[in-house]
Amino acid sequence: MSKVELSVLFKKIKKVDKKEVLEFHVQGDELDHSDELVNMAGDIATLGVKESGVENYLAEFKSIQRDSKKTVLKCNVKGDSDG
Numbered sequence: 001m002s003k004v005e006l007s008v009l010f011k012k013i014k015k016v017d018k019k020e021v022l023e024f025h026v027q028g029d030e031l032d033h034s035d036e037l038v039n040m041a042g043d044i045a046t047l048g049v050k051e052s053g054v055e056n057y058l059a060e061f062k063s064i065q066r067d068s069k070k071t072v073l074k075c076n077v078k079g080d081s082d083g
Contacts, residue, residue, distance in 0.1 A: 002040065004033045008073065019076045022047075022059065026071040037064050037073070045075060 008024040015021075031037070045061040048054060059075040066072075 002033075002036050004036055004040075006031075006033070006073075011072075019078055021062070022075045022077060024073045024075075026073070028070070031066070031071045034064075034066070034071070037061075047075065 006024075006026060008026050011023045011025045013020055013022050040061050041063055043061055045059055047057045047059050057077070059077045062074040062076050064071060064073055
């Protein structure tokens, strides 16, 4: 399993059916580990946020989209069943 650390901007969260879609942006046209990230699409990823203390949160790494200004990373997270 690859370990990739990124500094990203948490852009938005959207609820879709019984899951939540987290969207992260990386500014600039070059992204370290971009080839590894493309190969990880569809796999389960472990997310962590240093400043919040959130570690080892499982999510499906859904997609990566690149353009000249940014790279968008999307992850699916199972919604809270307790409401």
